[in-house]
Amino acid sequence: MTAGGTGVAPGSTAGAGGSGSPEGGWLRVHPASPFVRGWLALAAIGFFFGRDTFERLLQGGPLVDEQFAGRAPWLLLGGGTVLLLTVLGYVLSWYFTRYQVAEGYVRVNTGVVFKQQRQARLDRVQAIDIVQPLLARIFGLAELRFEVADAGESAVRLAYLRAEEARQLRATILSRAAGVLPDPQRPEAPAVEAPEHAVLTVPPSRLVGSLLLSEQSFFVVLGGAMSVVLSAVTENRSFYFYLIPAALGLVAAYWSSFNKGYNFTAAVSPDGIRLRYGLLDTQAQTLPPGRIQALRVSQPPLWRIFGWYRIQVNVAGYGTSGGSGEGSARTTLLPVGTHAEVLTMLSLVLPDPGTPEPVRIFTAGLTGLADPAGAPGQDADGGFVTTPRRARLLAPLGWRRNGFTATDTALLLRSGRWWRHLVVVPHQRTQSIALQQGPLARRFGVADLVLHTTAGPVSPRLIQAGLDEGRALFDAQSARARAARKRQSSEHWLDQVRQNTSVIEPAEAAQAGDPVPRQPPQTAGSPGEPGQRGPQLEHRQDPYRQEGPQHD
Amino acid sequence: MHSGAIDPPGITWLRVSPKYVTVRLAGWALGNLLLLAVLALPLVFVQAGWWHWPPLWLAVAVPAGMLVLALWRLVLIPRQVRAIGYAERDDDLLIRRGIFFQRTLVVPYGRMQYVDIGAGPVERALGLCTLKLHTASAGTDAEIAGLPDEEGARLREQLSARGEARLAGL
Structure with missing residues (x-):
């Protein structure tokens, strides 16, 4: 449509004056990085060997206790040697860590004794993150994480680069991955970071509110009430002491959620969706177009008061969140948002909803409920096909919610009366499909349909669809996935x-x-x-x- | 020829070798008989007068219940083997299994990342093998056990060729 079709980055002059280009040559990470990464070890060594001396200094005593005068030099010498060896190790590891971005690959060599060479294809990038822990942030450094489709560790981690360099490298990698070729006249020119367009920000007040109204809080209140009642009944005050570690753990959990979700900002750029968040440790994620494998919008019961929703995604390379704070933060596309914001994020993930009236369909998927007396299996709004009435005993609450509908580009599965869920799977992202039926389901003439996607927090499952509808969907869905895959032919x-x-x-x-x-x-x-x-x-x-x- | 209610209509299923029943029987014997022997130990001890707990009825009931379950599974094995089926369609592979808990799986050829063939000692003695398809999803449990060796090799070549032709990204 525009000059983009020529395969050259026309605006590359703008960034030509910047720092040395990462294209081509082998580069090293920032010299301070081992110290930023390993400051805890250094601090521990210093503390271990220097504690006594330091304490005596504070008390105004002599630098070396008379009693230990004989041993002190040895102690200091030992401490000094350990410190020196650690620093030497850091320097060596820094010296032997080199990276290169060239010819469609990013390569990293590490290791002093055991060498490791790793290369990853740029066009296989699933996501790029820039992570800045607090200390790195103070020094203006950042870590770059490059994800390819394996459910384990990051494929490439460059820690640490100058923040500016990290952003530059991300821009280069993303433009190469998108298929923009370097300017043949000036191959050294760095790629220009694609401009972005801010989409939404989660205000801190809403984040606090969402944490207070989360499922976790419900159990906290319940546990607190039970302790009070128990102590009143048994007249035993002492077991409050046992609650202290629990309370500390809770504070840590809330703090972690707050720290990760603070100042959540989403933006869109030609390189994909950009997410930024974090209070002390900040993280900037870039999800290139079409890398989201599945998406789930969910709403815990208490969030219904304010109409809030949460969006989680499966991205190949992020793997399962496993409950750890960082992992679950990475797979969160929107920690808490309103209905309108959910629709905005959906429009970014699924630019073509494949239906003329996406608002109506997605709203029906989020909040819709089939008419109990309505036509069997057919939801009046949004075209959601729900569990047939004959199977209502299997899911007395959920049968009017559990349902599916397919647009031209994605399959929508909704479920849950209290914990509302809406799962969206783009057709070309389906890996395989299974239809399952147990003896009880067979008696009621229903079946479950499971879509397999890459590892992540979302596991798409259509619960208790009518047998005929389920079978028709099974066939239609494999055909749709096939057609969608044929349309998508290039990794660029x-x-x-x-x-x-x-x-x-x-x-x-x-x-x-x-x-x-x-x-x-x-x-x-x-x-x-x-x-x-x-x-x-x-x-x-x-x-x-x-x-x-x-x-x- | 078993064809369950959830299968797509008009599919001719290819069945695995009936010899696979032997493999399953061997697995059954190894698992269940060992478990049964362990569960029967308290009964022996109680009878010998070394233990005073559990009471006799419990010491009998637990292994007896286990035995019934094991026999039930044993009876099911031939039917379960007959229920395993696969079908190669133009663009995807269908795999079905199960009688009580049925599952029909469709794996598009373009989605296959790699194909595994393995054989345990019993399988090898009978000239059978197990073929496993891997996609980018860990949830895809696409395994066809009890294929005759040459059929397994044919299927592997066929799947690789078709996967190559229809290769898609993630």
């Missing part, structure tokens, strides 16, 4: 847009007012031309804005 997301532009006449696209509706991202013009981008971003969210009143 800019290539997909190029292919599309060649299929659709530019004039036609312009006339339609919504250029290239099929593939994410429509916005992928040429990096460095913000003028081209703004209006398209506005356009892109159009389908989700049709029913304005529902938003505000």
Whole structure:
């Protein structure tokens, strides 16, 4: 559609004056990085050997106790040696850690005695994170994490680079991964960071509110009430002491959630969705277009008071969150948001909803409930097909909620009367599908349909669909997934847009007012031309804005 | 030929070798008889007068209950083996299993990351093998056990060729 089709980054002059380009040559991480990473060990060594001396200094006593005068030099010598060896190890590990971004690969060599060479293909990038722990932030350093599709550790971790360098490297990697070739005249020129467009921010007050109203708080209140009642009944005060560690643990858990979710900001750029969050340790994630494998919008019962929702995603490479704070923060697309914000995020993940009225369908998926007396299995609003009435004994509460609907681009599964869930799986992201039926389900003529996606917090499962509907969906879904996969042919997301532009006449696209509706991202013009981008971003969210009143 | 209610209509299922029953029987014997022997120990001790707890009825009831369960599983094995089926369609592979708890799985060829063939000692003695498909999802439990060796090799080549032709990214 624009100059982006030429395969060159036209705006690259803008960043040419920047620091040394990472393209081509082997580079080292910042010299201070081993100390930032290992400061705890250094501090521990210093504390262990220097404690006595330091304490005596504080008390105004002589530097070396007379009693220990004989031993003190040895102690200091030992401490000094250990410290020196540690520092030497750090320096060596720093010296032997080198990285390179060239020819479509990122390569990292590490190790002094046991060497390790690792290379990862740029076009296989699933996500790029820039992480800044507090200490690194103080020194203006940042860690770059490059994820490919294996459910384990990060493929490449570069710790630490200057924050500016890390951002520069991320821009380079993302533009190479998108399929933008380096300028043949000046291959040394660094890629320009794609401009971004802020989408939403979660205010701290809402984050606090969401934590207070979370499931966790419910059990805290319950546990507190029970302790009070127990102590009143047994007239035993002493067991309050046992609550202290529990309370400390709770404070830590709340603090961790607050620290991770603070100042959550989402933005969209041609490189994908950018998420930023963190109070002390900040993290910036970039999810390139089409890398989200599955998505779940959920609402705990108490959040219903304010109409809040949470969005979690499966991204290959992030793996399962495993309950750890950082992991679950990485797979959270929106820690707490309103209905309108949920729709906005959905529009970013699924630029083409595949339906003329996405607002109505997604709203039905979030809050809809089938009419108990309505047509069997057919929800009046949103076209959700729910559990047939005959199986209501299997799920007396949920049978009117459990249901599915398919748009042209994604399958929507909703479930849960109290804990509302809506799972969205894009058709081309389905790995395999299974239909399952136990003896009880067979008696009621229902079956479960399970979609397998990459590891993550979301496990899409359609609960108790009618047998005929389930079987039809099983067939239709494999056909739809097949068709969607055929449309997506390249790992370079800019290539997909190029292919599309060649299929659709530019004039036609312009006339339609919504250029290239099929593939994410429509916005992928040429990096460095913000003028081209703004209006398209506005356009892109159009389908989700049709029913304005529902938003505000 | 068992064909359950949840299978898509119009599929001709290929069945695994009936010899696979022997493999399952061996596995059953190893697992259940060992468990049964361990559970029967208290009975022996109580009878010998070394233990005074548990009471006799409990010492009898636990292994007896276990025995019934084990025999029930034993009776089911031939039917379970007959219920395993797979079908190669143009774009995907269907795998079904189970009688009480049925499951029908569809794996698109383009989604396959790699194919494993393995054989345990009993399987090897009978000339059988187990074929396992891996996709990017850990949830895809696509395993066909009890294939004759040459059928396993044929299927592996076939799947690899088709996977190559229809390869898709994640």
